[in-house]
Amino acid sequence: MPWIIKYRPKHVDEVVNQDKAKQALLEWLKSWDQGAPGKKSVLLHGPPGCGKTSLVEAVARTLGYELFEMNASDSRRKEDIERLAKVASQTSGLRARRKVILLDEVDGLDPRADLGGVEAILEVIRNTRNPIVMTANNPYREHLKPLRDVSEVIAMDRLRETDVVTVLKRICQAEKLQCDQEALKEIAKRSEGDLRSAINDLEAAAAFDGRVTLETVKAISTYRNRVYAPWEALRKIFSSKYVFQAREAITSTDLTPDEMKTWINEHIPSWYDNPEEAWRAYEALSRADQYFGRIVKTQNWDLLSYALDMMGPGVAFARKTYKGKFVAFKMPERIKLLAETRKSREYREALAEHLAKRLLTSKAAIKSDVIPYLRIIFTSNPKYAAGIAKAYGLTEELVTWLAGPRAKEVLSYFKKPARKSKST
Ligand SMILES: Nc1ncnc2c1ncn2[C@@H]1O[C@H](COP(=O)(O)OP(=O)(O)O)[C@@H](O)[C@H]1O
Ligand SMILES: [Mg+2]
Structure with missing residues (x-):
């Protein structure tokens, strides 16, 4: 189980900091017990990863409430909204556990939709007999104003x-x-x-x-903060004036090092028309390749910075003189093939669905929290990845998608029957 899920606070005491928000939330829930809640919903806001979802879950657990949880972005369909409305409007009988409803990430509501949009949620709040907590990173978005107006707004702080x-x-x-x-x-x-x-x-x-x-x-x-499309990164590499620029560009995409290598490889000839420059660029790229090979074999991650230096600055400064030049970038043949057959979107969706059931959390959370991290593991540590794949009961197809260029290695571990042996 991914640690962000395994180590979710189980009790309010495990939620660090956020004392003000805890207090406010607990008091508001208490006001429901006394039969006269001031407002029927709370809008809990704060920066990503400060503990909004965790706090609500922990409070529910600590007080022994039943939690009905729904991600606002999963509230698009008619059935979902109807189900939400139904749960909200039910009174809990004398003996039943009290309920609290969590409508997570309302920033994601569609401003224009009537169904599953702000208007539908307002209607649910009007008719609710149970406390509703909504969360948002940014509650001041214009379209959230109606929700803000009917709710008690509770702020959470950025963690230190x-x-x-x-x-x-x-x-x-x-x-x-x-x-x-x-x-x-x-x-x-x-x-x-x-x-x-x-x-x-x-x-x-x-x-x-x-x-x-x-x-x-x-x-x-170095694998984080990926922002650029591959061709943007490529342009940055080839036209960088300083080493640090080429260095930054090399890790600024969503590509695995292997895919980046393919991209660069295919563009060296169009960038360098001087044969000697092209030769030096290829030379740098193959050195990078050797380093990557050694990292995979020895897990010596100190080599990573050399590999990246060869791939970025090494290739960029293969030129003898710098002249601004326009080169049309194209998608490398090999990657195009992969992209088309992978049907990335569908796989991501299928994986999210599968894991959401297993890990009892929303698909949106799986997509934002779990899948990006799985992709790092699957493209860098095949053995560990295979263990995860088995534990989650993933199909070969999904393993192949996650591991991309390293699918073969991961699958070879994945298919080995489990044997009791020394670990590591
Ligand atoms: N204040 C906190 N105390 C303890 N753990 C936290 C706290 N905030 C976040 N976490 C941990 O970080 C992860 C993400 O928290 P989450 O509640 O989903 O953040 P948010 O909903 O604000 O984006 C969870 O796994 C949780 O365990
Ligand atoms: Mg959250």
Whole structure:
């Protein structure tokens, strides 16, 4: 089970910081007990990964309430809204457990839709007999105003670095994991208060070599902050004036190192018409390839920065003189093939559906929290990935999609019958 789900707080006391929000939420729920709630809904807001969803879940559990949870982005269909309305309007009989409704991530509501949109939710709130908590990253979006007006608005704070470290330490202890203090601080610093990304980083670092050091953390985070389309990154690499630009560009996409290599490989000839420059660029690329090979074999992640240096700056500065040049970028043949046959979207959807059932959480949460992290693991640590695939009961198709260029390796472990042997 992914750690962000495994280590969700089970009790309000495990929710770090956020005392004001805890207090406010508990008091508001108490007002329902006394029969006269001021407002029938709460809008709980704060930056991503500060604990909005966790807080509501923990409060429900601590007070012994039954939680009905729905992601607002999953409320598009008529059946979903009707079900929500029905649950909300039911009184709990004398003996039944009290209920609280969580409508998660209402920022995702469609401003224009009548169905599953703000208007439909307002109607549910008007008729509800049970407390409704909504969450949002940004409650001040224009289209949320009507919800804001009818709700008690409760703010949660961005978590501090020390809060993040506290939670990471707790996880390290529970996992009996050797974690350097410096590494945890680095993760916390990079997370900017987002515990979700911090916990994912911790798990990814642990998956790489079984302990968490500053080096692994640095290696992992070169894979983060992917923003550019491949051709944008490619243009940045080839036209960079400084080493750092080429270096940044190389890790700024969604591509695995292997795919990036293919992209660069195919564009060297169109970028360099001078044969000697082209030769030097190919030379740098093949050096990068050797480093990647060695990393895979030895799991020595220190080599990663050399590999990336060869692939980015090494290729970019193969030129002798810089002249601004326009090159039309095209999708490499091999990748085009993969993209077409993979039907990425459908696989992502199928995987989200499968995991949502297994992990008892929403599809939206799986897509934003779990799948990106699985993709890192599946393209970098085949053996570990195969273990995850077995544990989740994934199909070969899904494994193939997740692992992309490393599908063969993951599948070879995946298909091996489980044997009792020394682990690691
Ligand atoms: N204040 C907190 N205390 C303990 N764990 C937290 C806290 N905030 C977030 N987490 C952890 O981070 C992950 C994401 O939290 P979540 O509640 O889903 O964030 P949000 O809903 O605000 O985006 C969860 O796994 C949770 O365990
Ligand atoms: Mg949430």
